Amino acid sequence: MAKRKTLKQDACPVARGLDVVGDLWSLLIVRDAFDGVRRFSAFQKNLGVARNILSDRLHKLVGHGILAVSPASDGTAYGEYVLTAKGQALFPLLVSLRQWSEQFLYRAGEPHSTLVRQDTGQPVPKLRLVDDTGRALAPADTVVRKLPSGEAA
Amino acid sequence: MAKRKTLKQDACPVARGLDVVGDLWSLLIVRDAFDGVRRFSAFQKNLGVARNILSDRLHKLVGHGILAVSPASDGTAYGEYVLTAKGQALFPLLVSLRQWSEQFLYRAGEPHSTLVRQDTGQPVPKLRLVDDTGRALAPADTVVRKLPSGEAA
Numbered sequence: 001m002a003k004r005k006t007l008k009q010d011a012c013p014v015a016r017g018l019d020v021v022g023d024l025w026s027l028l029i030v031r032d033a034f035d036g037v038r039r040f041s042a043f044q045k046n047l048g049v050a051r052n053i054l055s056d057r058l059h060k061l062v063g064h065g066i067l068a069v070s071p072a073s074d075g076t077a078y079g080e081y082v083l084t085a086k087g088q089a090l091f092p093l094l095v096s097l098r099q100w101s102e103q104f105l106y107r108a109g110e111p112h113s114t115l116v117r118q119d120t121g122q123p124v125p126k127l128r129l130v131d132d133t134g135r136a137l138a139p140a141d142t143v144v145r146k147l148p149s150g151e152a153a
Numbered sequence: 154m155a156k157r158k159t160l161k162q163d164a165c166p167v168a169r170g171l172d173v174v175g176d177l178w179s180l181l182i183v184r185d186a187f188d189g190v191r192r193f194s195a196f197q198k199n200l201g202v203a204r205n206i207l208s209d210r211l212h213k214l215v216g217h218g219i220l221a222v223s224p225a226s227d228g229t230a231y232g233e234y235v236l237t238a239k240g241q242a243l244f245p246l247l248v249s250l251r252q253w254s255e256q257f258l259y260r261a262g263e264p265h266s267t268l269v270r271q272d273t274g275q276p277v278p279k280l281r282l283v284d285d286t287g288r289a290l291a292p293a294d295t296v297v298r299k300l301p302s303g304e305a306a
Contacts, residue, residue: 132278
């Protein structure tokens, strides 16, 4: 058995979330959607992914309510893919992935795209997990409370 | 061509990050490591994943410097896998995935594991992207500044 049954019903939100967006292409599509990409052909050009894979992932993202199909803004027959509120809510996930990657996967001075504020052009500050008083919370300050059954991490 | 060449050298930190952790099993292993899992057999039991896949992913995570192998804490011959600083830095990513999933993938009242503070047992607050003054930043407040070449989103 190469794959566990399914994560869809998992009691751990990390697992259930990965079942929906734990896929390279899905997250790259969501990234592009945040950047304003809306057309199949534009996703295809940007990602260099095979059309059948792109089609499958777009279909899946629409099925999960992360993207919605809307009429083309230019009045042509092509549909456009836009982020729903559920899709927009993936922003912190993409930002945390970006910031981790910037810190650990680039050599000093190696150029990369940057997330900046629209108004000032200043880099967006590091995403921090803080408590209600604004104090930073480290992993060791937290613990996962599992279900009484003890099932699933 | 089913797969784009490689994301390893991509100028977009989201893409490069996904190349390293954009895998279901890799992130579930990192999740378990945050929960204190250290042994091959314990990961295997928790994840219900085939041994060859687990072995491959652990090897990859060690290769990327996300996990390190350390001597068994009980003096036996088994190695243990522990998060490095680079691995620990994935905490905000897992928290943002968890919080998004909690918000959108569970029915009202459906039980799930919860991330709480170790000291008070209170749920960890929502991860928020804020500017230097503490004001929330929405996706529309930000823009990705690409490299001059315009290559890669």
